[in-house]
Amino acid sequence: MNSVQLKRKILNKVLDFLAAFSVVIALAPLISILYTVVMEGLPAINLAFLTQLPGPVGEEGGGFGNAIQGSFIVVGIASLIGLPIGILSGVYLAEYGNNRFGRMVSFTADVLTGVPSIITGIFAYILIVMRFGGFSALAGGVALATMMIPVIVRTTEESMRLVPDEIREASLALGIPPWKTSLRIVLSTAQFGIITGALLTIARVSGETAPLLFTAFSNRFYFDGVMNPVATLPVMIYTYALSPFEDWHTQAWGGALVLVSAILVLSIGVRFAAGRKYSGGM
Amino acid sequence: MQEAKETSVKISVEGLNAWFNTNQVLKDISMDIAEKRITAIIGPSGCGKSTFVRCLNRMHEVVPKARVTGRVLLDGEDIYSADVDPVDIRRRVGMVFQKPNPFPTMSVYDNVAAGLRLMGVRDRARLDRVVKKSLEMSALWDEVKGELNKSGASLSGGQQQRLCIARALAVEPEVILMDEPCSALDPIATAKIEDLIAELKKDYTVIIVTHNMQQAARVSDYTAFFFLGELIEYEATRELFESPADKRTEDYITGRFG
Ligand SMILES: Nc1ncnc2c1ncn2[C@@H]1O[C@H](COP(=O)(O)OP(=O)(O)OP(=O)(O)O)[C@@H](O)[C@H]1O
Ligand SMILES: [Mg+2]
Numbered sequence: 001m002n003s004v005q006l007k008r009k010i011l012n013k014v015l016d017f018l019a020a021f022s023v024v025i026a027l028a029p030l031i032s033i034l035y036t037v038v039m040e041g042l043p044a045i046n047l048a049f050l051t052q053l054p055g056p057v058g059e060e061g062g063g064f065g066n067a068i069q070g071s072f073i074v075v076g077i078a079s080l081i082g083l084p085i086g087i088l089s090g091v092y093l094a095e096y097g098n099n100r101f102g103r104m105v106s107f108t109a110d111v112l113t114g115v116p117s118i119i120t121g122i123f124a125y126i127l128i129v130m131r132f133g134g135f136s137a138l139a140g141g142v143a144l145a146t147m148m149i150p151v152i153v154r155t156t157e158e159s160m161r162l163v164p165d166e167i168r169e170a171s172l173a174l175g176i177p178p179w180k181t182s183l184r185i186v187l188s189t190a191q192f193g194i195i196t197g198a199l200l201t202i203a204r205v206s207g208e209t210a211p212l213l214f215t216a217f218s219n220r221f222y223f224d225g226v227m228n229p230v231a232t233l234p235v236m237i238y239t240y241a242l243s244p245f246e247d248w249h250t251q252a253w254g255g256a257l258v259l260v261s262a263i264l265v266l267s268i269g270v271r272f273a274a275g276r277k278y279s280g281g282m
Numbered sequence: 283m284q285e286a287k288e289t290s291v292k293i294s295v296e297g298l299n300a301w302f303n304t305n306q307v308l309k310d311i312s313m314d315i316a317e318k319r320i321t322a323i324i325g326p327s328g329c330g331k332s333t334f335v336r337c338l339n340r341m342h343e344v345v346p347k348a349r350v351t352g353r354v355l356l357d358g359e360d361i362y363s364a365d366v367d368p369v370d371i372r373r374r375v376g377m378v379f380q381k382p383n384p385f386p387t388m389s390v391y392d393n394v395a396a397g398l399r400l401m402g403v404r405d406r407a408r409l410d411r412v413v414k415k416s417l418e419m420s421a422l423w424d425e426v427k428g429e430l431n432k433s434g435a436s437l438s439g440g441q442q443q444r445l446c447i448a449r450a451l452a453v454e455p456e457v458i459l460m461d462e463p464c465s466a467l468d469p470i471a472t473a474k475i476e477d478l479i480a481e482l483k484k485d486y487t488v489i490i491v492t493h494n495m496q497q498a499a500r501v502s503d504y505t506a507f508f509f510l511g512e513l514i515e516y517e518a519t520r521e522l523f524e525s526p527a528d529k530r531t532e533d534y535i536t537g538r539f540g
Binding site for chain 1: 339341344369370371372373374376377379381383384385386387388396397400401446449450453455
């Protein structure tokens, strides 16, 4: 083996090692977070924790049942508002947005994606809370939807643009009107990209605390109508973690474990959706 | 053109010009296309064959900055007149593209049923019947009958092309435009498609673009030779191949260029 080959071999080994080392550095915080959440949260998890209302201050027991229910409701409201608006806008941009207005909307969506979540909270506060005179599940949903929409718009637009023009032509040539071609054929061809984007966005907003603090606020009881405040996991974790009580800290860890698990399930759902090549439905 | 008079005219093209942006690719084309006959379009690559057939179902205008002038009469009615909806024209004049383009996220069944479904047909028995019949006509049924639920994109290129033919047939157009439908097919599948085309003649007016001279001679009743965007010669197929009137036609069919 001559010296050039030897040098290459050594360089290869060094780079391999550096790459592996970087991966460990990058993964370490994630693994450490997951490990801590599981170790600290697991003792709090039991049926009562998942289903019961929080106990009165100073008493043992009680659960996060209302927060789990509330998170589902607020994220549900956000999805009901955000998904249709986001997807339809994305379809519009991809199919008809090749003009100044379209490019302006795309750019605005990009800017909105970077707006800090607390600002969207203030937006919903002014729009809903101030107008209707109180914190509400609806306000929380609107705040989260405001965060979702720009991301959904852009992922939908990008996924639709990836669909080759031949597919559009095939559909138009069958005598399918342009709007149906966009909404039924192109959208269905782009569905995996869109579903992936939607699930990731839902996962992301499920963990948001700041915009919920002054919109959905919190509640010691179960959901009581969209115009009333509602407990959510992130806000509940926040409140319990800042409290002076030891057992509340444990419960905060329990809430964190539930939240992380839900987000993990969504992310696995993304892998599943992206891995599936085809679905029979139209 | 003698024989064209024995049958009625399905499509009458009058002074058709077509552009991509500023590039004129069809120049003053006029021709009558006979009903329930097979008309072949031949000519060297880039001479405007695809563009021509796309002008017959208003697909040319789908390309940004593409433009058409002139008249195309379908059963005597100008498809380019202002009150005509291109969607209606495309329903009546179906098309098979040069490159197979099945809907990739749909199953074989859904691909064939797509046109009818999106026109509002929900009757499952009718859809089943049409899907089977269309796949049989396009000579694909035997190969896919056990796996109608598998993805259309998982078929081979030749099978995909036959799937596209079945998809076009399923909506029962009056005219079928085929842009080199056999370019991706092996000789056996090609023979099947040629049989199909002969069969289609009973009910449909067929216009087929082909690079294959033997194919044009085998399947078509009339042949039009295009060159550099112009219609050079249009005759009964036999006549055009046996005694071409134009030197350029003769050069092309004898393989001296193109
Ligand atoms: N989408 C397009 N945009 C701009 N120019 C185009 C486009 N499609 C075709 N052309 C041009 O129009 C002319 C005619 O093209 P057309 O596709 O009709 O030829 P063709 O006879 O079908 O060729 P082939 O046998 O290779 O399929 C060509 O010169 C081509 O460069
Ligand atoms: Mg062509």
